[in-house]
Amino acid sequence: MADVVAVIASTHHPFYYSASTATGADRPPFADEWVRKVLAFRETLTAARPDVLVMIGSDHFHQLWLDNMPQFLIGKAPYYDATFHNEEREFGLPRMLLRGQEDLSAHLLRDGLDAGFDLAFSNELRIDHSIICPILTLRPQNDLPIVPIYTNIFAPPLPRPQRFVQLGRTVRRLIESWPADLRVAVIGTGHLSLELGGPRQFGPHGPDPEFDRKAVEWISSGDIEGCLGEVTLDSLHAPGNATHGFMDFMVMMGVAGDGQKADYVDTYDLFHTMEAYFTWYPRGGAR
Amino acid sequence: MSKYLVNKFLYTVDRDPALVERYRTDPAGTVTWWETEQANRILNCADGESSTWQRFTSAERAALTGHDYPALFELGAHPFLTLTLFIALFERDYAEPLGFQRDYARRIGHMSLPYPDIAT
Numbered sequence: 541m542a543d544v545v546a547v548i549a550s551t552h553h554p555f556y557y558s559a560s561t562a563t564g565a566d567r568p569p570f571a572d573e574w575v576r577k578v579l580a581f582r583e584t585l586t587a588a589r590p591d592v593l594v595m596i597g598s599d600h601f602h603q604l605w606l607d608n609m610p611q612f613l614i615g616k617a618p619y620y621d622a623t624f625h626n627e628e629r630e631f632g633l634p635r636m637l638l639r640g641q642e643d644l645s646a647h648l649l650r651d652g653l654d655a656g657f658d659l660a661f662s663n664e665l666r667i668d669h670s671i672i673c674p675i676l677t678l679r680p681q682n683d684l685p686i687v688p689i690y691t692n693i694f695a696p697p698l699p700r701p702q703r704f705v706q707l708g709r710t711v712r713r714l715i716e717s718w719p720a721d722l723r724v725a726v727i728g729t730g731h732l733s734l735e736l737g738g739p740r741q742f743g744p745h746g747p748d749p750e751f752d753r754k755a756v757e758w759i760s761s762g763d764i765e766g767c768l769g770e771v772t773l774d775s776l777h778a779p780g781n782a783t784h785g786f787m788d789f790m791v792m793m794g795v796a797g798d799g800q801k802a803d804y805v806d807t808y809d810l811f812h813t814m815e816a817y818f819t820w821y822p823r824g825g826a827r
Numbered sequence: 828m829s830k831y832l833v834n835k836f837l838y839t840v841d842r843d844p845a846l847v848e849r850y851r852t853d854p855a856g857t858v859t860w861w862e863t864e865q866a867n868r869i870l871n872c873a874d875g876e877s878s879t880w881q882r883f884t885s886a887e888r889a890a891l892t893g894h895d896y897p898a899l900f901e902l903g904a905h906p907f908l909t910l911t912l913f914i915a916l917f918e919r920d921y922a923e924p925l926g927f928q929r930d931y932a933r934r935i936g937h938m939s940l941p942y943p944d945i946a947t
Contacts, residue, residue: 600907601907601908606834606835608871626915629915696945696946737900737906737908737909737910737931738935738938738942739932739935739936739938742925742928777940777942778940782906782907
């Protein structure tokens with residue numbers, strides 16, 4: 541059976557690529573420290589020696605649109621192109637081609653359907669910055685096949701937070717029942733407090749530092765019960781109008797498991813939003 | 828209310844560089860053309876299989892024609908779509924990095940929670 545060798549949860553700041561590659565006067569003052577933190581975070585994945593990456597993110601109105609909007613979708617394709625014109629335009633992200641692990645996609649779809657998740661699928665999926673950003677930060681050599689899983693944190697009505705946790709638990713169980721002798725890392729990205737297109741956007745910090753502090757505590761301590769006790773679809777409007785992206789962190793808490801303390805935790809307080817990086821090694825330490 | 832159609836305008840203009848420039852220089856003409864020729868297109872259907880009933884309200888048409896992103900926010904347009912397109916339209920007019928984004932926040936600074944409902 542497959543082995544989940546690392547569970548990783550991260551923010552997906554689209555400006556990291558341009559900040560980290562800028563030189564001279566164009567290089568922002570926070571870039572060097574940001575790069576240092578990302579390189580240390582990257583090492584937590586490298587040390588786990590994965591063969592396959594399951595990548596959990598969310599399409600931001602790129603390929604998925606309101607005339608046919610899935611709640612949870614798994615890509616099942618031999619390849620995935622990335623990114624999109626408006627992400628090249630606004631963030632300077634590079635176009636990429638990723639390989640797919642199609643047999644694991646098929647396994648997650650079949651057994652996920654049987655486990656009570658009516659998963660949508662896509663045989664031709666172009667992926668956006670929610671998956672490309674962690675590839676660029678954590679595995680820039682782009683040498684591993686992926687399974688992309690998209691969640692709807694963006695176009696209401698949304699599934700409730702409990703459902704995101706359940707999805708994570710199910711994904712973990714299904715990967716561990718995949719009859720392949722491969723090492724799988726599960727990487728999911730979302731946001732802490734975030735405002736986009738609202739009056740609190742692009743401030744000197746994230747819009748709600750107190751929410752961010754609590755969120756980091758919930759995630760790093762695996763406190764799913766405490767998190768679900770405070771986080772609802774309604775409550776997530778208060779920290780910032782794009783904070784529903786936090787529910788992708790809740791997927792990863794479900795993957796990691798109840799009460800599982802993260803083995804690696806780091807944060808970086810930037811303008812606009814707080815960066816947050818977490819790694820769990822399910823069997824205690826990279827091996 | 829046709830929040831869906833406003834979002835569809837923002838989405839389809841944003842993904843087409845030529846349309847972004849056309850909307851920047853001729854918003855009234857672009858909105859009129861789009862509502863007449865494009866609003867009913869179903870993006871994953873052939874041209875002969877379009878819808879027949881899509882149209883803006885007068886407030887939505889005026890907000891789009893006026894490049895009035897505070898009004899779009901108040902009408903419940905999806906804020907990510909509005910922000911992304913308007914960055915493409917107007918960020919170039921500001922000298923400072925993030926200057927437009929901060930001015931955008933200031934112009935809707937009178938809005939408080941709960942924000943207008945964006946559900947479609």
